[in-house]
Structure formats: C-alpha cells, structure tokens
Amino acid sequence: MKKKIILPVIVVIWVLALIYMSSCYLGYEELSLRGLLNTDTAIRMGTQMIYKTTGITIMASIIIYWILRKFIQDIIVPMQNMTDEASAFAKGEYVHQVKNYSMPEVQQLASALDDMGERLHRAIRKLQYQKTKAESIVSNLNEAIIILDEEGYITEGNKQVKSLIGGEAIRNQSVLTLMRDPKVVPVIEKAIRGEGYDSCEFLKNEQILHFRIGPISKDDKNYGFIISIRDITQTRQLEAMRYQFVSNVSHELKTPLTSIQGFAETLKGGAIENKEVALRFIDIIDIEAKRLYRLIQDILCLSEIENMENNQGGMVHFTPLIEEVCSMLGQDAREKQVVLNFEEKDVLILEHASTDYIKQVIMNMVSNAIKYTDKGQVSISTYVEEGKKVFCIEDTGIGIPQDSLPHIFERFYRVDKSRSRKSGGTGLGLSIVKHIVELYKGTIEIKSMENEGSTFKVIFPESNK
CATH class of the missing domain: 3.30.565.10 (Histidine kinase-like ATPase, C-terminal domain)
Structure with a gap:
C-alpha cells in the first residue's frame, strides 16, 4: 500500500517541480535572447532557481512522505490486525481484544467488526451446543433414526440402526438398499414421490418393529425425510397378555355368576317350595359366591403386589x-x-x-x-x-x-x-x-x-x- 500511494505522490511532486524548473529556465533564456538580460545573468538566475526549487522539492517530498507514511500506518496496522483476527476466527479461534485506534473511521470499523465477531462467536457456540445436544439425544434414543435427503439417500443415522435393522446407515447410500422389507419399501417410495407419509409394522429377527417416515420441512419447503424405527415387541406382548388376562378374568367371573343366576332363577321358579332341593341349591350358590369372592381377592392381591416396593x-x-x-x-x-x-x-x-x-x-x-x-x-x-x-x-x-x-x-x-x-x-x-x-x-x-x-x-x- 505504501508503494502504491507514497511513490506516485512523490513522483508527481518531482514531475511538477521539473515542469516548473523547465518553464522558469526557458523564461530566463527567452529574456536573454530579447536582450533584456545578458547571458551570464540569465544562466546565474536559472541555476539559482534550479537549486532553490530542488531544495524545496526535496523538503516537500520528505514532509509529504512522513505525513503519508503516518496516515497509511494508521490505516494499515488496524487493517492487518483485523485481517489476522478474521483469519483466526475462520480457523475457529476467537479472542476478543479491546482496540483503540487514532482514526475515528478505523475505530468505528473495528468496533463494528468486533461486535459482529462477538455475535457470530455466540451464535456458533450456541449452534455447537445445540448440535452436540441433538447428537447426544439421537444417539441415546432406543429408536433407530435415519435422515434422508430429498432423493431418499442417507445423510445421517444413529447407532441403533445396526442393532435393530442389522445394517449400517452409510452416507450417500440409498435407503432402499438398507430397508428391503416388502411392507416398508412401498411406504418409503410413496413418501419420496411426495404422495404422503405413512407407518407400518414389520418383523425382523423375531422382533416386531414399528416403521415411520416423515418430512423435514419449513415453510412448505421440503429438506428431506426422517425415519424412526422402534422395537414394539414387548408392547405387543403386553397387549396380548392384557387381552388374555381380561378374557380369562371375564370367563372366570362368568362361570360362578352363571351358576348363581341359574340356581337363583330355579329357586324363584318354584324349587324353593322343596326344602331339600332349595337347601342344596342355596349351598351351591354359597359355594359359587365364595369362589367368586376368592377370585376377586386374588386379583386385587396380585394388583397390589405388582405395585409394591x-x-x-x-x-x-x-x-x-x-x-x-x-x-x-x-x-x-x-x-x-x-x-x-x-x-x-x-x-x-x-x-x-x-x-x-x-x-x-x-x-x-x-x-x-x-x-x-x-x-x-x-x-x-x-x-x-x-x-x-x-x-x-x-x-x-x-x-x-x-x-x-x-x-x-x-x-x-x-x-x-x-x-x-x-x-x-x-x-x-x-x-x-x-x-x-x-x-x-x-x-x-x-x-x-x-x-x-x-x-x-x-x-x-x-x-x-
């Protein structure tokens, strides 16, 4: 920058000085030719003028050089500092330093850059924290998570993919090479074509897996897809057990209730008149009622035990x-x-x-x-x-x-x-x-x-x- 500014200015000063000296010397020479000055006087005055002008030009060059150098230094040093900080910031290193430059314009620019750097640094730290948190959450999920681009190619996948699916979510690999189950493939193809999002259940290594695909979008713009796969084997088993339990309880309750109802209706129908038959029926009703009571007590006991410490x-x-x-x-x-x-x-x-x-x-x-x-x-x-x-x-x-x-x-x-x-x-x-x-x-x-x-x-x- 110094060569591009100081040298041209000095050259311009010397060119102007040479032009001035040439015009003055030619003026003295013309006066000599007209006889207004003798030749010796004209030469002497011209020489004095050249020496004087040269001296003034040298002094002016030194002063201008010092002024320009100081001015440029006040610009170059801050610019160099800001360049170094920008390079360090690009490498992920950010150290905020208080700056005090003599030029208000440069100080204003430096302050603006510092403020921008501080904001960017906080934003980057926040993004890094959010990214780390998201990665930790995804990696510790019990579900397998696969992220796809708009064409259905894998961009990310957590470690549960291998444990549930048996294969690895390799980047830039088509998800259809990883997921080949006949129930899953149509759901994926339908989503990629933009015809809707669905879910299904499929069997893998004696496990019942729930598959779901959804969009990654914002403001109606689609950026890709997210697939979640979770093991619901235990859930289905518990549902089956609950259904079986309800069915068994219903059956066990129905049997004594049917007996009680049947014998009660028989007694109401006239059997109560026969004392011997009535007593036998009442005994049966008593036995079935006690059986019903024991069943209810056992169910309540079982429920109480399951919720105890x-x-x-x-x-x-x-x-x-x-x-x-x-x-x-x-x-x-x-x-x-x-x-x-x-x-x-x-x-x-x-x-x-x-x-x-x-x-x-x-x-x-x-x-x-x-x-x-x-x-x-x-x-x-x-x-x-x-x-x-x-x-x-x-x-x-x-x-x-x-x-x-x-x-x-x-x-x-x-x-x-x-x-x-x-x-x-x-x-x-x-x-x-x-x-x-x-x-x-x-x-x-x-x-x-x-x-x-x-x-x-x-x-x-x-x-x-």
Missing part, C-alpha cells in the same frame, strides 16, 4: 408361619390321607418383608401340594444353602407334565382344569406366589415327574433389600 415390612420368621399353615390345612390333608411333615433344618428369617405375603406364599404352595396329592406325603423344610435361604415343599402327588412346567406361574393356567375347578381354585395362586417371591428378589426352582411328585424350592438371597 420390596422394602416395605420387617423381619419375617418362617417357622411359626409354616406351623400355622400346617395347622390350618391339617384337616384337608387328613381327609385325603396325606401326611404333612415339617422339618426346620435351619432357622429362616427374611428381612424387609410382609408377614401376610410370606404366609400367603406358604399357604398357596402347601395347599397346592395337598390338592394334587391323592395319597402319600407333603414334606416342608427350611434350610440355608450356599448363603441362600431355601423354603422347600416336596410332594408325592400326580406331578406336572414337562410341557406345562414353563406355564404354571401364568395367570389362570391350570394343569388339570377339572381338578382345579372341583377344588375351587382360582388359577391365580402360583402367579401370586411368583410375584411375591420376585418382590423379595427370590427365585423358584421346580422339579417334577408325572405320577411321581413335585419339588418346589423358593430361594431368597442373603439380603433381599
């Missing part, structure tokens, strides 16, 4: 509860000629538990063993094995078929339906047992052979807190 309660001693249950069920055992034995090998105490719930576990399991044992014995024992607390019931009953073992803790599941209904069972006993045991961090082990008997072991950890 395992730290509710105090210390529970198994021995007095087992003895109480054996006393209560002793008559049932004697009627079936079943010997009921209890052996306390080790004292069993469960912390942070409900006495009522543990008693219910013992009651349900012992009554179940008696119910399915026609003759022989039911043996109950408590002991500690490898630091774990074990409550064991062994019977010599009819046993459980191998194909029924995985289902016996399901709600309303019965191995022998006729025997269960005859004995008044609700089909919820073992399901309640399972939920109570799991509430206290325990497990249940079963060994059974048909016509040889069954062994149930309820195992609690050393600490169930």
Whole structure:
C-alpha cells in the first residue's frame, strides 16, 4: 500500500517541480535572447532557481512522505490486525481484544467488526451446543433414526440402526438398499414421490418393529425425510397378555355368576317350595359366591403386589408361619390321607418383608401340594444353602407334565382344569406366589415327574433389600 500511494505522490511532486524548473529556465533564456538580460545573468538566475526549487522539492517530498507514511500506518496496522483476527476466527479461534485506534473511521470499523465477531462467536457456540445436544439425544434414543435427503439417500443415522435393522446407515447410500422389507419399501417410495407419509409394522429377527417416515420441512419447503424405527415387541406382548388376562378374568367371573343366576332363577321358579332341593341349591350358590369372592381377592392381591416396593415390612420368621399353615390345612390333608411333615433344618428369617405375603406364599404352595396329592406325603423344610435361604415343599402327588412346567406361574393356567375347578381354585395362586417371591428378589426352582411328585424350592438371597 505504501508503494502504491507514497511513490506516485512523490513522483508527481518531482514531475511538477521539473515542469516548473523547465518553464522558469526557458523564461530566463527567452529574456536573454530579447536582450533584456545578458547571458551570464540569465544562466546565474536559472541555476539559482534550479537549486532553490530542488531544495524545496526535496523538503516537500520528505514532509509529504512522513505525513503519508503516518496516515497509511494508521490505516494499515488496524487493517492487518483485523485481517489476522478474521483469519483466526475462520480457523475457529476467537479472542476478543479491546482496540483503540487514532482514526475515528478505523475505530468505528473495528468496533463494528468486533461486535459482529462477538455475535457470530455466540451464535456458533450456541449452534455447537445445540448440535452436540441433538447428537447426544439421537444417539441415546432406543429408536433407530435415519435422515434422508430429498432423493431418499442417507445423510445421517444413529447407532441403533445396526442393532435393530442389522445394517449400517452409510452416507450417500440409498435407503432402499438398507430397508428391503416388502411392507416398508412401498411406504418409503410413496413418501419420496411426495404422495404422503405413512407407518407400518414389520418383523425382523423375531422382533416386531414399528416403521415411520416423515418430512423435514419449513415453510412448505421440503429438506428431506426422517425415519424412526422402534422395537414394539414387548408392547405387543403386553397387549396380548392384557387381552388374555381380561378374557380369562371375564370367563372366570362368568362361570360362578352363571351358576348363581341359574340356581337363583330355579329357586324363584318354584324349587324353593322343596326344602331339600332349595337347601342344596342355596349351598351351591354359597359355594359359587365364595369362589367368586376368592377370585376377586386374588386379583386385587396380585394388583397390589405388582405395585409394591420390596422394602416395605420387617423381619419375617418362617417357622411359626409354616406351623400355622400346617395347622390350618391339617384337616384337608387328613381327609385325603396325606401326611404333612415339617422339618426346620435351619432357622429362616427374611428381612424387609410382609408377614401376610410370606404366609400367603406358604399357604398357596402347601395347599397346592395337598390338592394334587391323592395319597402319600407333603414334606416342608427350611434350610440355608450356599448363603441362600431355601423354603422347600416336596410332594408325592400326580406331578406336572414337562410341557406345562414353563406355564404354571401364568395367570389362570391350570394343569388339570377339572381338578382345579372341583377344588375351587382360582388359577391365580402360583402367579401370586411368583410375584411375591420376585418382590423379595427370590427365585423358584421346580422339579417334577408325572405320577411321581413335585419339588418346589423358593430361594431368597442373603439380603433381599
């Protein structure tokens, strides 16, 4: 910049000085030719003029050079500083420095650039934060997320894509090479053609996946598409379980209600006049009403257990509860000629538990063993094995078929339906047992052979807190 301004100005000054000196010298020469000045005088005056003009021009050049240099320096240094800061800002480095320039115009420009840089820096930091937050959210989602451009090519994808789909979302790859399910492909093609957005469910590796595609748009301008894929296998299983539970409850409630209604109508129809028949019908109504009451109580109990926390309660001693249950069920055992034995090998105490719930576990399991044992014995024992607390019931009953073992803790599941209904069972006993045991961090082990008997072991950890 110095060469482009100072040198031309100095050259112009010297050119003007040379022109001035030439015109003056020619004037003296003309005066000499006209005889107004003699030759020596004209030469002497011309020489003096040249020396004087040259000196003045040199002094003027020095002064102008200094003035221009100072002026240019006041512009070049700030410009260089601002250029360096702009270069650093372009590299992602921003350091705000207070500037104080002598020229108001330059100071104003520098302040404007500083203000713009500060605003841009805050905006970039905000965008980086938003980007990091969005990436963290997307990467930690349980759903697979795929971002497409307007043509259906992948631009982004999170790590869940591989775990759910089995392939990777590679950039610039067509989504149709990744998603080939016959239910999904038409939905994608329809969206890319701009004919609407839809969702569907498809099966992948025994998982039920929900697929949905939607637009990425603003002000009616489409910038691409977003695909979300989530595993709904558990949701569908829970829905099926809920439907099955409602269906079973309806059936179980309907059976005693139908009996009660039928016998009540028979009594109203004239059977009440026959005292013997009326009493028999009333007994049946009473039995069915009690069965209905037990069913409702078991359903309420199951619901209560599922919503409890395992730290509710105090210390529970198994021995007095087992003895109480054996006393209560002793008559049932004697009627079936079943010997009921209890052996306390080790004292069993469960912390942070409900006495009522543990008693219910013992009651349900012992009554179940008696119910399915026609003759022989039911043996109950408590002991500690490898630091774990074990409550064991062994019977010599009819046993459980191998194909029924995985289902016996399901709600309303019965191995022998006729025997269960005859004995008044609700089909919820073992399901309640399972939920109570799991509430206290325990497990249940079963060994059974048909016509040889069954062994149930309820195992609690050393600490169930």
